[in-house]
Amino acid sequence: MWTSEHKPVVGVFGFSGCAGDQLRLVHMEDELVTLFTTAEIKFFHMAQSHQEVDHVDIALVEGSINTKKQLEELKEIREKSTFLVALGTCACFGGIQYLNEKDKAFEERFKHVYGSNIKKEDFTVGEAIPPQPLCNFVKVDAMVPGCPIEKDNLLPIYTKLIKGIKPQKYPAPVCVECKLEGNDCLLLHGIPCIGPVVSAGCGAICPSHNLPCVGCWGPYEAANYKSMLDKLEEIGVDKETALRKLKLFGGSKAEEELEKVIK
Amino acid sequence: MKTYKLMKEDFPQFLSLLQEKGNLYGPVKSKNHYSFEKIDDLSKLTFNYTRTLMGLKKFVTPPRYKVKHFDKSGSEDIIPENETNIVIGAHPCDIHAMKILDKLFLGQIKDPYYKKRRENLVIVGHSCMPDENCLCTSTGTDMVSDGFDLFLTELQDFYLVWVGSSKGLFIIMSSEDLFSEKIDMCDIAEYTTWQENRQNSFKTTIPFHLMPDIIHLIYEKDELWNQFGEKCLSCGTCSLVCPTCNCFNVEDKILINADEVVRERMLDSCTLPYYSVVAGDHDFRPDRTKRLKLYYTHKLKEYIGKWGQPACVGCGRCVTYCPVGINVKTVSNAFYEAIQCVREVKKI
Numbered sequence: 001m002w003t004s005e006h007k008p009v010v011g012v013f014g015f016s017g018c019a020g021d022q023l024r025l026v027h028m029e030d031e032l033v034t035l036f037t038t039a040e041i042k043f044f045h046m047a048q049s050h051q052e053v054d055h056v057d058i059a060l061v062e063g064s065i066n067t068k069k070q071l072e073e074l075k076e077i078r079e080k081s082t083f084l085v086a087l088g089t090c091a092c093f094g095g096i097q098y099l100n101e102k103d104k105a106f107e108e109r110f111k112h113v114y115g116s117n118i119k120k121e122d123f124t125v126g127e128a129i130p131p132q133p134l135c136n137f138v139k140v141d142a143m144v145p146g147c148p149i150e151k152d153n154l155l156p157i158y159t160k161l162i163k164g165i166k167p168q169k170y171p172a173p174v175c176v177e178c179k180l181e182g183n184d185c186l187l188l189h190g191i192p193c194i195g196p197v198v199s200a201g202c203g204a205i206c207p208s209h210n211l212p213c214v215g216c217w218g219p220y221e222a223a224n225y226k227s228m229l230d231k232l233e234e235i236g237v238d239k240e241t242a243l244r245k246l247k248l249f250g251g252s253k254a255e256e257e258l259e260k261v262i263k
Numbered sequence: 264m265k266t267y268k269l270m271k272e273d274f275p276q277f278l279s280l281l282q283e284k285g286n287l288y289g290p291v292k293s294k295n296h297y298s299f300e301k302i303d304d305l306s307k308l309t310f311n312y313t314r315t316l317m318g319l320k321k322f323v324t325p326p327r328y329k330v331k332h333f334d335k336s337g338s339e340d341i342i343p344e345n346e347t348n349i350v351i352g353a354h355p356c357d358i359h360a361m362k363i364l365d366k367l368f369l370g371q372i373k374d375p376y377y378k379k380r381r382e383n384l385v386i387v388g389h390s391c392m393p394d395e396n397c398l399c400t401s402t403g404t405d406m407v408s409d410g411f412d413l414f415l416t417e418l419q420d421f422y423l424v425w426v427g428s429s430k431g432l433f434i435i436m437s438s439e440d441l442f443s444e445k446i447d448m449c450d451i452a453e454y455t456t457w458q459e460n461r462q463n464s465f466k467t468t469i470p471f472h473l474m475p476d477i478i479h480l481i482y483e484k485d486e487l488w489n490q491f492g493e494k495c496l497s498c499g500t501c502s503l504v505c506p507t508c509n510c511f512n513v514e515d516k517i518l519i520n521a522d523e524v525v526r527e528r529m530l531d532s533c534t535l536p537y538y539s540v541v542a543g544d545h546d547f548r549p550d551r552t553k554r555l556k557l558y559y560t561h562k563l564k565e566y567i568g569k570w571g572q573p574a575c576v577g578c579g580r581c582v583t584y585c586p587v588g589i590n591v592k593t594v595s596n597a598f599y600e601a602i603q604c605v606r607e608v609k610k611i
Contacts (some may be wrong), residue, residue, distance in 0.1 A: 009520060031519045035519065038520065038521045087383070131279060131309060158516070159518065159519060160517055162521060163517055168534075170537050171510065171537065173498050175495070175496070175500055176532070177498045177499070179316070180326040180503065182293065182316060182317070183294065183316075184296040184584055185500065188584070195496075196496035196498045196586065205347070220497075221536055222497040222536035223364070224493075224494075224495065224497060227587055228496065231586060
C-alpha cells in the first residue's frame, strides 16, 4: 500500500459522537509513546494543538456525519487518505443518533427537539442533515466497531496498516466470545439477548454478567434478523419492543435488513 | 484392564490424592450450566450432572493461545510448560471426543502444541445417566474402554475404578490402601444391574449409519437444507460447544512496537461468514445454508467415510445449546422425515 521508507502518516478525525473512541486512543497509556513514534501522527483533534491535513496514509475516523460541513470534511479526508478506517459504532453504522431515522421526517424530528424558531441552516457547526454512517458517503476500507472501541481490536489492524499490510476482516457475533467466556445462551433462559446479531469485540461483558446484550457494537455482518426476531417473539418479546432493541445501536444496516425482513 | 473397588467413604481421600499429583479440574455448577473448572475447594465438585458447556477440548485446544513469537532475530515456538492437569468427571462421550481429537492432532503429522497439552492431561472419567438430549447409544459412544487414565463407575456404596493407562495405575499404586481388588459376585451384579438400568434410560435413537448415503443422495436438494439455513443465526455456538469441532483460525498480531509478531490460534467455526475465504478473496460458502451443509456433511458423512464413525459423540451439546434448535437430532430427523415416501416401498 505504501513503501516503508518513510513513517506512515496517520490522521485521527472526529465527527458526531461522544469522542470516546479518540479518548480510548489517548487512554492507551502503555502504548501511547510507541503509537506516536512508529507512525507520524499529523492530525489528532483531541491530542494535538497543531493540526494540518495534507496527505495521510491512514485516516482513523470517528463519529457519524450530521452536518453538511462534516460531509465536506469527510470527502476531503477521503480524497487525502490512502486507507480510511471507521472507528467506533457511530462511524461504522450511524450509532445511537441514527435511531428513529425512518420513523418520522427529519424536519419533524428536528422541530420536536429544537422548536420551530431555529432553522437547520442556523447552526454554526454547519447545516444539520440526518445522521449517517461514513460508508453511506465514502468508501470505508476497514471498520473497527465498538462503543467505545477496544484496543485489542484496533491494535492488530493498526499495526498491520503501519507496516503496509492489508488487514483481513473476520467478523463474528458476540455469541462466539460469549461461549469462549464459558456462558450458555441467555436466550435459552428466556432473556432477550440480541448477541447473535451484534459484532463481537467487547468480550461478551454483559452476557457474562447475566445481562442481555443491547448491541452497542453494532450489527454483525452475517446477522440473521429474521431468525432473531422469531426467537425474540418465541420467548415472549412483542414485535415493537424487539424492533426497538434491534434498532437501538443497529444504525443504517439494521434498518435496511429489518425493512427487508418485515416486507 | 485392571479394576479396583473404591469405597465411597474413601472418595474424599482419593480426591486429595489427585490434588497432590497435579492441578485438579472437575465439573462445577457455574451460572446456569456445568463447566470443568480448577478445583481448590473440593465441596464445589459435583458429579450429578449431564454435560458441561465445553468438553475436554478446552484443555488441549484452548479457545485462544499463542503459538509462535517472531522478532528480527528469528522465531520461537511457544510450547506449554510441563505440568500435570488432572480432570475428573469426564463422561464416556467426552472421552470418545478426545479420542477423535487425538486421531486428528496426533496422526501422521503431530501438532506440537496439542501434543504437549495432551501429555500434560490425566483423564479420570466418571459414569453418567442420560437425559433426553443424549444420543450416545446412536453414535456408539455410550461405553468407553480406552482413552482415559482412570474411570469411575459410581454404584451404591462404592466406585468401580477401571484403569486405562500406566499413568492411572501409578496413581492407584501410590495409595494402594484406598483401593481393593476384591470384587465379589454381588458387586458385579450391582454393576450389571446399573448398566442395564442406564441402557434402558436412553430415550433418543437416531440411525446415524444411514446418514452418509442419505446426505449424499439429498445433497443437491436445497429446500431441505434451506429450512435450516434460514433459521441459522451463524453464531458459531454449535462448533464452539461441540467436543469434536476443532477448527482454528491463525492470526499474526504485530505488536505496537512494529518489530515483534505473536502468532495466535483461536477456536473457529465453519458457520461464521468468511470461514471459507481463500487467497484472492474468493468465498466458497457465502451463505448460511452452504456453511451449515459443510458442518453436517463433515460430521455425519465425510467423517464416517474416512474413519468409520461420525464426528459426533452424541453428547447432546448442540441439542442443548443451539438457541434456534439446529442440531444433529433435528437435522437427521428432518432428513428421515423427508424421505418418508408416499408410495409404499417394498422390502426386497
